[in-house]
Amino acid sequence: MPIQILPPQLANQIAAGEVVERPASVVKELVENCLDAGASKVEIEIDRGGSKRILIRDNGIGIGKSELALALSRHATSKVASLDDLESILSFGFRGEALASISSVSRLTLTSKTQDQSEAWQAYAEGQEMAVKVQPAAHPVGTSVLVEDLFFNTPARRRFLRADKTEFNHIDEALRRIALAKPSIHFVLSHNGKLVRQYRSARTERQHQQRLAAICGGKFAEAAFAISAGNEQLQLHGHLGIAQGEQSFSEVQYFYVNGRIVRDRLVNHALRQALELHGQRLDAGFVLHLELPPQEVDVNVHPAKHEVRFHQARYVHDFILQGLSDAIAQLQSPLAAPSAP
Ligand code: ADP
Ligand code: MG
Numbered sequence: 001m002p003i004q005i006l007p008p009q010l011a012n013q014i015a016a017g018e019v020v021e022r023p024a025s026v027v028k029e030l031v032e033n034c035l036d037a038g039a040s041k042v043e044i045e046i047d048r049g050g051s052k053r054i055l056i057r058d059n060g061i062g063i064g065k066s067e068l069a070l071a072l073s074r075h076a077t078s079k080v081a082s083l084d085d086l087e088s089i090l091s092f093g094f095r096g097e098a099l100a101s102i103s104s105v106s107r108l109t110l111t112s113k114t115q116d117q118s119e120a121w122q123a124y125a126e127g128q129e130m131a132v133k134v135q136p137a138a139h140p141v142g143t144s145v146l147v148e149d150l151f152f153n154t155p156a157r158r159r160f161l162r163a164d165k166t167e168f169n170h171i172d173e174a175l176r177r178i179a180l181a182k183p184s185i186h187f188v189l190s191h192n193g194k195l196v197r198q199y200r201s202a203r204t205e206r207q208h209q210q211r212l213a214a215i216c217g218g219k220f221a222e223a224a225f226a227i228s229a230g231n232e233q234l235q236l237h238g239h240l241g242i243a244q245g246e247q248s249f250s251e252v253q254y255f256y257v258n259g260r261i262v263r264d265r266l267v268n269h270a271l272r273q274a275l276e277l278h279g280q281r282l283d284a285g286f287v288l289h290l291e292l293p294p295q296e297v298d299v300n301v302h303p304a305k306h307e308v309r310f311h312q313a314r315y316v317h318d319f320i321l322q323g324l325s326d327a328i329a330q331l332q333s334p335l336a337a338p339s340a341p
Helices: 008-019 023-036 064-069 083-087 098-103 155-159 162-183 205-216 218-223 265-275 315-333
Strands: 041-046 053-058 107-113 121-124 133-137 142-148 188-193 192-199 224-231 235-241 254-256 286-292
Touching: 008 023, 008 053, 008 098, 008 107, 023 041, 023 053, 023 142, 023 162, 041 162, 064 107, 064 133, 064 192, 098 107, 107 218, 162 192, 162 254, 192 205, 205 286, 218 235, 224 315, 235 315, 265 286, 265 315, 286 315
Parallel strands: 041 188, 254 286
Antiparallel strands: 041 053, 053 142, 107 121, 107 142, 121 133, 188 192, 224 235, 235 286
């Protein structure tokens, strides 16, 4: 075969292979877009595990009529314009790939209204030539993305979909991860017309505690103690729950870097060391947030952004180890123990 440039539809479908693994990845990408758009409320409606229908509605800034079609094209983003931007990124998105990828493997309808437009507009893209039609619609300020018949044109992918319940559980988990990172945002999730989750915006300490219990379970919220450590560069905060007796909290393990959930060996290593140091069980649960200057971490390592690279990995590791270790030591000290009756 001679060398040739791939048609856009095919290029997008290939990219979708990396970003859109299953309905939960669609939900993750679309909800992150809502947050990047400054939404305070995000509603998610799922039908049949997401394979039939995914609708994500937000009250963010919206997309102007003239940019609707552009938003669906590959490498189109409002979040970075230069390499400098990329190196100091704080938004979830920056690759400009999600909408293009998702629309190449589904029937996608994007409806939006900005503050300064008197009416809403809608763009519809159905695989094939990526030709986008834009027409007037009804919608309040904000954006709705409707994704129907995911993988209808990529049968190999479609065959990998599991039972609706399994796919929905992945979506539920994707939302938990995001909702833990963004306690001030109100999230609503329903499946087949039935309300499944309602995470209300948390402001007070008590509301934060309620939200932690709603997402991670009451047992974890009860057992967990607050972590807070910091220096000029690094901040670590969140909760650590050490299981007792029959309990195990190994299901509750969430680590965030600048609000983005990541899997990181370095962090797991530091945690394990801290627990071992104090003779604690290793099936601890945690929700930990690390904040550091964006220049100190590379988030552009993986298309789905599951991994990051710290520029000073050793330093970050030791900081986390110290922070956790101090917190556990404090917990064990006789002063921290509840007073005897
Ligand atoms: P990225 O998030 O990497 O920029 P996407 O393909 O996810 O790429 O989105 C492309 C662009 O569409 C975004 O940069 C943003 O300008 C716009 N967009 C997508 N979703 C929303 C939304 N819910 N609200 C406002 N703008 C959006
Ligand atoms: Mg995005």
